[in-house]
Amino acid sequence: MVTSEQEFERAEARSQKEREAGHVISARYDRRRRRVIALLNTGVEIAFPAAQAEGLADASPEDLAQIEISPTGLGLHWPRLDADLYVPALMRGVFGSRSWMAAQMGTAGGRARSAAKAIAARDNGRRGGRPRGTTGENFNESDPAQIHEAKSVARQVRRLIDLNNVKLGKEYYPAHLSVALIDAVFTTRLRYEAQVVPIIDRYCQHFGLMRTRADRNSLPRPEEQETLGDLIEHYEIRGIRLMEDDVFKARYCSPGTRITKVENVYRSAVALRDIGLENLQDAASKPPWEIKCALRQLSGIGPRTIHMFLMYVGDENYVKGDVHICRFVAGALGKKRVRAEKAERIVQEAAGILGVRPRFLDFSIWQYESGSIE
Known part of the structure; x- marks a missing residue:
C-alpha cells in the first residue's frame, strides 16, 4: 500500500508539472x-x-x-x-x-535531411518559392482587408528595398546557443549596434568564445559549443550581481518588470535546459511551441524575445514586431501606428507574396528602417 501511495504521489507531481508547462x-x-x-x-x-x-x-x-x-x-x-x-x-x-x-x-x-543540408538549402531563407506554413495562426486568409494590407506591404517592399542585395546579418548565425539566448533577451527595447552588441561581445571575450560561426551553412559540432549548462554554471559560480557587474556590465531591466535582463538570461537558460536544450542542434530539432511554452511562463520574457530567439536558432517562419517593423507596416498602410501582433502577421503574409521567408523579410525591413548595413 505504501508503494502504491508513493507511485500515486509521483504521478500526481508529474501531472502537475506538465500542467504548469x-x-x-x-x-x-x-x-x-x-x-x-x-x-x-x-x-x-x-x-x-x-x-x-x-x-x-x-x-x-x-x-x-x-x-x-x-x-x-x-x-x-x-x-x-x-x-x-x-x-x-x-x-x-x-x-x-x-x-x-x-x-x-x-x-x-x-525525405530526411541533415541539419547542415537544411541550413545550406535555406540560403538566407530565399529559396523554394512561397514558404509553407508562414502565415500566422491568427491570419485570416479569407479576409479581403487583410490580404489587401499584406499586398500593400509587399508593394512597399518592392518599391523601397532591393531584396536581391540583402544578406542576413551575422547575428543569425550564432556559434553557441547561449549567445543566441543572450542576444534575444537583450535586444528588446535596446539599440542593437550601440547597446546589445557590446554586451554580447563582453560576455564572449570574458569566456573566450566566438560570437558567430564562420560557416553559415553548417552548425558547429556540439563539442565545440558552449552549452546552456555551461552558461548556468557561470551564474552559479559568480551569482547574478557579479555577472551584471563583471561580465555583462549592464543592468537593464526586462520590459514591465524589475527583473534585470542579466537575470532573465539565467532564468531562460534554466527553462530551456529543463526541456532538453543544450546546444544549437537541440534547438533546431525542438518544436517551436515547446520552446514557447518554456519561455512564456517567465516574467519579462514576451513574444518579441521568444520570436527573436527562434529566429536566431534557425526558424525562418517568425517575425519580431519591433518598432522598425511596426513603423514600416504602418507607413505602407497609411496609418499612424500598427500593433506588433498585426504587423507580424502582415509581414508573414507579405513574405509569401514576395516568395521569401518571413525571417528574411523581417531582417530586410529592419535593416532598411534602422539604416543598418552589415
Missing part, C-alpha cells in the same frame, strides 16, 4: 485548414494536421469536430473515433504511439 483550455477542428487547433492556458496555440495524428487520419470533418478535453487539460479525446492524444507529447511533436510514430518515421525516412 501548459494545458489545453479550448480545442477545435478547422475544416478549411484541416488542422486541429488547441489553445493553451499560456496563450500558445498548438496547430497540427489531423492527417498526421494517430486515429484521426481518415476521419470525417464531423467526427473531428467532436473534441473533448480531459479534466487536467493534458489530453484530447475524440469520442466518435475513440482516439486520444496527449498534449505534452504533441508539444514535443509526437502525434501517436511509439509504434505508430516509428512507422511514420520509416515512411518519411527517405
Whole structure:
C-alpha cells in the first residue's frame, strides 16, 4: 500500500508539472485548414494536421469536430473515433504511439535531411518559392482587408528595398546557443549596434568564445559549443550581481518588470535546459511551441524575445514586431501606428507574396528602417 501511495504521489507531481508547462483550455477542428487547433492556458496555440495524428487520419470533418478535453487539460479525446492524444507529447511533436510514430518515421525516412543540408538549402531563407506554413495562426486568409494590407506591404517592399542585395546579418548565425539566448533577451527595447552588441561581445571575450560561426551553412559540432549548462554554471559560480557587474556590465531591466535582463538570461537558460536544450542542434530539432511554452511562463520574457530567439536558432517562419517593423507596416498602410501582433502577421503574409521567408523579410525591413548595413 505504501508503494502504491508513493507511485500515486509521483504521478500526481508529474501531472502537475506538465500542467504548469501548459494545458489545453479550448480545442477545435478547422475544416478549411484541416488542422486541429488547441489553445493553451499560456496563450500558445498548438496547430497540427489531423492527417498526421494517430486515429484521426481518415476521419470525417464531423467526427473531428467532436473534441473533448480531459479534466487536467493534458489530453484530447475524440469520442466518435475513440482516439486520444496527449498534449505534452504533441508539444514535443509526437502525434501517436511509439509504434505508430516509428512507422511514420520509416515512411518519411527517405525525405530526411541533415541539419547542415537544411541550413545550406535555406540560403538566407530565399529559396523554394512561397514558404509553407508562414502565415500566422491568427491570419485570416479569407479576409479581403487583410490580404489587401499584406499586398500593400509587399508593394512597399518592392518599391523601397532591393531584396536581391540583402544578406542576413551575422547575428543569425550564432556559434553557441547561449549567445543566441543572450542576444534575444537583450535586444528588446535596446539599440542593437550601440547597446546589445557590446554586451554580447563582453560576455564572449570574458569566456573566450566566438560570437558567430564562420560557416553559415553548417552548425558547429556540439563539442565545440558552449552549452546552456555551461552558461548556468557561470551564474552559479559568480551569482547574478557579479555577472551584471563583471561580465555583462549592464543592468537593464526586462520590459514591465524589475527583473534585470542579466537575470532573465539565467532564468531562460534554466527553462530551456529543463526541456532538453543544450546546444544549437537541440534547438533546431525542438518544436517551436515547446520552446514557447518554456519561455512564456517567465516574467519579462514576451513574444518579441521568444520570436527573436527562434529566429536566431534557425526558424525562418517568425517575425519580431519591433518598432522598425511596426513603423514600416504602418507607413505602407497609411496609418499612424500598427500593433506588433498585426504587423507580424502582415509581414508573414507579405513574405509569401514576395516568395521569401518571413525571417528574411523581417531582417530586410529592419535593416532598411534602422539604416543598418552589415
